[in-house]
Amino acid sequence: MRILLSTYGSRGDVEPLAALGAALQAHGVEARVSAPADAEFAALLARAGVPLAPAFAPVREWAKEMINRSRSASPEDRARLISGQAAEIVARQYEALSAAAEGCDAVVAFGLFPSCAAARLVAEQRSMRYMLGTFCPIWLPSPHNRPHEYPGHPLPPGVTDNRLLWEMDIRTKNGLFGEAINGKRASLGLPPVQNVRDYVYGNPVLLACDPTLGPWLPSDLIDAVQTGAFTLPDERPLPDALEAFLGAGPAPVYVGFGSISVESEAGRAAIEAIRAKGLRTVLAQGWAELGPVDDGDDCLAVGEVNQQALFGRVAAVIHHGGAGTTVAAARAGAPQVIVPQIGDQPYWARRAAELGIGVTHDGPLPTAQSLSEALETALAPATRARAAAAAGRIRVDGAEVAARLLIELLGQSGR
Template sequence: MRVLLSASGTRGDIEPALGLSLALREFGAQVRVCAPPDFAGRCAELAVPLVPMGPPIPALRGARASPADLLDYADRWPAAQFDTIPAAAAGCDAIIATGITEIAARSAAEGLGIHYRYASYQPTSLPSPHHPPMPRMPGDQPAPAAIGNRLQWEIDALGWNAQFGAALNSGRATLGLPPVANVRDHVVTDRPWLAADPILGPWPDSPGLDVVQTGAWIVPDERPLPAELESFLDAGTPPVYIGFGSMRVPNGIAQVGIEAARAHNRRVLLSRGWAELALVDDLSDCMAVGEVNHQALFTRVAAVMHHGGAGTTTTAARAGVPQVVVPQMMDQPYWAHRVTDLGVGTACESPAPDLASLSAALDTALSSTTRDRAKAIAGMVRTDGAALAAKLLTDAIS
């Protein structure tokens, strides 16, 4: 069996696709991944063949990327997919598409006459009367509560058509395929996969979609922590981890987070991330790190303060560590609410919280009640989501 996985976005979007790639390989499949060229190194680490798709994305990093940059990148993305995916999928038995800007994969599968499956990493990108669509771009505000979920999803479909309709149908024409009237429903299909944990991100039964929830797709990480980091962890009480991954976070958030942790007599481990966060002084109670093994690290910290990405939320939940979520965009408010609802942490409403609100959030996260609840939930989080998806695909193709 030969499978092509198409993925777009940042590290949190690519890593689950690599998790599925490794699981499929265990089932004897030959797998290749279409993704931005920025992830060539990560794919090489895992020996997963990469077919580079689209331009590099350094311009989207951190504070240097404006909403206009992001919108322009998204607008150009379908053409890059049509230029890459049909050729990359030649000889394959299936294409798996992930992410909310995967526009060309189903058309490529249709043109080749092979199996197609769409997978979402969060419930909020799948239409349901039980939740509204997630904001799609930085700065987008949720619709007023008076607008019901059904109407919001109708508006969401119009947005997909406006942004991607011309590009999709132009690409389909080059493949000799008829035009599509509803871009979102064409991409998602009526039987998508939901690669999110059923405890953390449950799917409420919804008419029109037969969602198959596999659990999150995780790459097991066996890398040791750097020696300097090990020394810091061993030198005192467990620190508060502060990191926002690939998010463009407001200026000053690192300082406020450090001050809030210090107000609770906690040390700080600051992840630089794409925002290039920096320490505010040279005191020994704080350390800054780059990309490290979160699966190993999170079991050794007192709390994880983060942006609420699906991957970070799941990794922290698996580690049984309390969370403070400061959501910035897209599905992150959803995960912030889930963390709060489950009692494994709390969230800040503002993407730029002040010292008082972050301190209050840490009060909750560092309490014994939250710590005990986080440990209890950790034992319920599935670890076999990628293996389940690999078996489903193998059975479907067989």
């Protein structure tokens, strides 16, 4: 059996598929991952021993360009930008995935909606089995949560019926992505689909997040199979400079915003807030390329490092609320201060606060004062005790559970 795992996104989208690909291979399945061919992702997949089939373009520069183009645009202009980019992604990713799917029996798609649409089209054209996967419950239709609000398509004020809002979400996705998907279908000689959301989602959906952090409440609007987060075991040692820094004093506070291009002031605010507590800082440079504010010996800037080895040795983790960082900190028992920016990050921030294992920062632009107040709660003994207790409830077998599930579901004929 051969399975293509597809995504177009940042590290938080690629690393889980490396874990799933490795788990599938351990069961004798030939798995490959189609993902952006950025050097960091190529190295990540090589470490996992999973072949890389490049997506239509590297993602880092593409993401920066999209952010810059949308920053000063009106909601209507951003909606047009999304629709225009969707057409490009569907067309180009269809070609990339057509090549990547050669010889495969099934495709499992994660990441951007247009990329998943391209995967669905390839599966349809090749009579391959198909399944959608997602890393957060909020993306799935449910009476228990509201749909995501897109630029130019605001949710109507005062409407609290989530079922009605999810019906409206069908129209929203048709408006944003329908032309791109049906345009590509027309070029392939296929009839249009009237509901692009449900066409791309399929049923059931693979929900790859931890049930303690992101519980799925059963929904009659879609069937989701929750497996736990996909975690790639990481045995890499920490860099010598980081080991020396950790050993030279009390546990520091980790600061990192991953693939989010936050302003440099966010890093400065974090360092100032941490210093005010008499603590040291490990500053992850990330895509924002953050750096120390001076040559003080209480702050060490690092590149990409083994979070599994590091987070158990820090006093707290300040981050953006990406699904991967949230589960890594929770698994390590590290209290969290989450400064959510986009997408599902507000959800993970809220869940950390609800569980009492972290603090949600109010707004995306932190100051030294706001982070100092948040750290006061995160560093409290009660928060650390709850974080330590929750760590034991975080599942570590999500990729293995998903691999067995996919073999069972996608190995069935007639799907």
